[in-house]
Amino acid sequence: xxxxxxxxxxxxxxxxxxxxxxxxxxxxxxxxxxxxxxxxxxxxxxxxxxxxxxxxxxxxxxxxxxxxxxxxxxxxxxxxxxxxxxxxxxxxxxxxxxxxxxxxxxxxxxxxxxxxxxxxxxxxxxxxxxxxxxxxxxxxxxxxxxxxxxxxxxxxxxxxxxxxxxxxxxxxxxxxxxxxxxxxxxxxxxxxxxxxxxxxxxxxxxxxxxxxxxxxxxxxxxxxxxxxxxxxxxxxxxxxxxxxxxxxxxxxxxxxxxxxxxxxxxxxxxxxxxxxxxxxxxxxxxxxxxxxxxxxxxxxxxxxxxxxxxxxxxxxxxxxxxxxxxxxxxxxxxxxxxxxxxxxxxxxxxxxxxxxxxxxxxxxxxxxxxxxxxxxxxxxxxxxxxxxxxxxxxxxxxxxxxxxxxxxxxxxxxxxxxxxxxxxxxxxxxxxxxxxxxxxxxxxxxxxxxxxxxxxxxxxxxxxxxxxxxxxxxxxxxxxxxxxxxxxxxxxxx
Ligand code: LZ1
Numbered sequence: 132x133x134x135x136x137x138x139x140x141x142x143x144x145x146x147x148x149x150x151x152x153x154x155x156x157x158x159x160x161x162x163x164x165x166x167x168x169x170x171x172x173x174x175x176x177x178x179x180x181x182x183x184x185x186x187x188x189x190x191x192x193x194x195x196x197x198x199x200x201x202x203x204x205x206x207x208x209x210x211x212x213x214x215x216x217x218x219x220x221x222x223x224x225x226x227x228x229x230x231x232x233x234x235x236x237x238x239x240x241x242x243x244x245x246x247x248x249x250x251x252x253x254x255x256x257x258x259x260x261x262x263x264x265x266x267x268x269x270x271x272x273x274x275x276x277x278x279x280x281x282x283x284x285x286x287x288x289x290x291x292x293x294x295x296x297x298x299x300x301x302x303x304x305x306x307x308x309x310x311x312x313x314x315x316x317x318x319x320x321x322x323x324x325x326x327x328x329x330x331x332x333x334x335x336x337x338x339x340x341x342x343x344x345x346x347x348x349x350x351x352x353x354x355x356x357x358x359x360x361x362x363x364x365x366x367x368x369x370x371x372x373x374x375x376x377x378x379x380x381x382x383x384x385x386x387x388x389x390x391x392x393x394x395x396x397x398x399x400x401x402x403x404x405x406x407x408x409x410x411x412x413x414x415x416x417x418x419x420x421x422x423x424x425x426x427x428x429x430x431x432x433x434x435x436x437x438x439x440x441x442x443x444x445x446x447x448x449x450x451x452x453x454x455x456x457x458x459x460x461x462x463x464x465x466x467x468x469x470x471x472x473x474x475x476x477x478x479x480x481x482x483x484x485x486x487x488x489x490x491x492x493x494x495x496x497x498x499x500x501x502x503x504x505x506x507x508x509x510x511x512x513x514x515x516x517x518x519x520x521x522x523x524x525x526x527x528x529x530x531x532x533x534x535x536x537x538x539x540x541x542x543x544x545x546x547x548x549x550x551x552x553x554x555x556x557x558x559x560x561x562x563x564x565x566x567x568x569x570x571x572x573x574x575x576x577x578x579x580x581x582x583x584x585x586x587x588x589x590x591x592x593x594x595x596x597x598x599x600x601x602x603x604x605x606x607x608x609x610x611x612x613x614x615x616x617x618x619x620x621x622x623x624x625x
Contacts, residue, residue: 163515165210167201168192175203177353182346184609186498186527189213193528199512202523205353207234209502209521213528215535215559221511222524222566228509230567233502233521235611236355237343237365241372246424248432248501255568257416258425263571265401266429269316272574276312280579281471283311283321284586290324291591291622298596298619301445306333306438309579313433317426318382319397332378333434335371340435342368343611352611375431379423399426432572435612436496437579443604443615444490444584447542449595450602454544455588458483459625462589472585474578480585481554485547487580491530491562493542495613498527500564526561527613535559542604587622594621 168179180188180202193200193213202211212218221229232251242249247258270276287308310333311321322329342348347364358365383399392404402422409415448455465479466472477484503522508515516522531539535557536546549555563570570576595602596619607616 164201164208164517164520165199165512165514166196167203167211168196170203173205175205175207175353177205180349182349182610185349186495186525186609186613189499189523189525190528190531199514206356207353207521209233209523210505210516211523211525213525215529215532217512218524218526218529218561219558219565221522222503222564225509225511226566228505228507228511229503229522229524231504231506231519232568233504233523234352234355235343235501236352237339237348237368237611238372240355240359240365240369241376242424242428245420246428248428249424250421251504251506253414254416254421258421259568259571261402261405261417262398262425262429265398266316266571266575268401269398271316272578276316276575277474277578277582279315280312280582281473281586283308284471284582286311286321286324287583288586288590291587292624294622296594296621296623298621300617301442301620302337302438302617303330303333305441305445305583306337306434308583309438309441310336310430310434312575312579313430315397317398317430317433319400328378332375335374336431336435339368339371339375340431340439340612341608341614344608344614345610349610375427376423379427379430383419383422383426398429402426429572432570433575436572437576437583439496439612439614440490440494440576440580441583443494443496444487444580445587445593445620446602446615446618447490447493447604448593449597449618449620450599450604451542452593452599454486455593458486458585458588459592462585466585466589468589472582472589474581476585477581481548481552482544483581483585484554485544487577487584488547488557488560489542489544490580492536492546492560493530494615495527495530496562497564497611498525498609498613499611500524500526501568503568524564526564529559529561532559590624591622592625594623595619596621 168176170176171178179192189211190213192202193211198213198217200211202209212221232249232255235249238249244250247255247262250258270279287304290304307324307329315321342364345364351358351365386399387403390400390403392407395401395404399422402417402425406417406422409417461480461482465476500523503524505516505518505520505522507518533539536559547555547557563573603616606613608614
């Protein structure tokens, strides 16, 4: 009995020391860090956040600790930035300092620091510059891509007419069309809407994105170190990401076998050519890993964000038929029924433009942005953030900042209109983030949102099988991503 007592005592003391040590390690060098809730050993601030709504939790904590605070996501020590001023002062005014990339644990399982979106340093720099230039060479931001989008619009119209006014879930209608625009750029061609492989790719994208929005996905952000070895929903997400990687690997191989450097067919060809040019350069980041994971980043980002925004947007219009009606009026007045919309129309359609901005503000598709990292010891608002510390720019807290929008919780296109019905810009419109690593798909996304939305509403009236007052436009999931509830839509030709 005495022996048992002694063993217990030693165990308890030993365990306490371990916990204290781990707690001390967490807070090491925290002297000049922003304040924040006291972390527990190992768990960090797990008990202070609601994994089903991180955006809300992060805002509630900022009411107590201010717009800049330190939060422990399990073992990750993260500086959280809330509200327009803090995010802008960091990401724009100290763009260089805050220009590193932090962790997105689910995606990092596959990316491991490679590819344009989730890399750092020289690698990120080379890949970003190459990606922007190459997208531009394929017409992104110019007439070329506008024509490609309008071509895709025709296929979408035809598919939508096929629903014959019956209720349907619009998810895959939208994602197939949106994805085909970026697919044309990265793979050189669109997919047929019935292509089984295409549908399985879209399923893999949608499902892995959905996982990041769930509470499990957020738990995984904290404990990826152990959870990646354990069974659970994260395994499904890994399977989907791995499936996407395998598809891109096959594409790269096929392109290589038929490559003609003098006539690049797509983004992959351009990357392969660059790889060959830089074969002798030991500092080159144009490697096999980076071609696969850069192509995948662009394909993934170019598919899921825009289609989620459109899907959410159409649901909002079902809730607010009076807003839909005003868009119809503006379309009829500016474009009419006999020609396709074009980007030139946008500047003559302030109401529609405001609605699209309000979609992006209200939907808040990536509420915490992609995590950043300070690349050096960074003085900020009297604190010193040590080099390498992760930073969460809470984009949702800017999009919902009450000092920037009169009624942030309400869907109101008036947030982007002045008293005369002219479009009114807002500095707090940051769905693409800002600063050194802002989303370079911004131009493409905004063109797609405008052209897809106007051409759907030019030809169809939206109807809901559910009465507008019974439609719930609050999100179904808020994590890394924000997702709308699923719904049925009817389209009536007009
Ligand atoms: C991304 C997004 C989501 C995931 C990965 C990259 N770029 C949105 N934009």
